[in-house]
Amino acid sequence: MNLPNKLTLLRVILIPFFIAAMYIDSIPGNRWIACGIFALASLTDALDGYIARKYKLITDFGKFMDPLADKLLVCSAILIFVDFHTLPGVAAIVIIAREFIISGFRLAALQKGRVIAAGWLGKIKTVIQMIMCFALIIDLPFGFYVYVRLVLICLAVLFTVLSLVDYIFKNADVLREVK
DSSP: OOHHHHHHHHHHHHHHHHHHHHHOTTSTTHHHHHHHHHHHHHHHHHHHHHHHHHTTOOOHHHHHHHHHHHHHHHHHHHHHHHHTTSSOHHHHHHHHHHHHHHHHHHHHHHHTTOOOOOOHHHHHHHHHHHHHHHHHHHOOOOTTHHHHHHHHHHHHHHHHHHHHHHHHHHTHHHHHHOO
């Protein structure tokens, strides 16, 4: 297993620690610890792709597992935010539904021997979702911060929908090929 794939697996391993840090209020600074864990997990996302491309270590495992690790991290955070009432349920449904639809596309493509890597709009969507997650993890007590969070949530939902439409349009042949 190469380094980029190990970094992807590290991102998955960090998820339970992130969840624990978010929920265990008795830990002083638990939100900042959660933010640090989330930052480390997000950094592995950027780093694994960079290393894989630079050193030509791209594998089918990485193409499939990297987006899945992103989905697990972001969806875990989103479910926590819904539980904490900092993210509207409808936003969570749109974001998570997109992830299931894309996963279905990827599985259909895999049956045909194709591995579909993430596109640029999907990568932008991921970055915006990660920024939104940071804003919701930290949850600063300033009055204007409510509007910052709202803008980030709206951008995340917008890019989630745009990336879904782009993905379906660019990979519509996968649906035509599936029997």
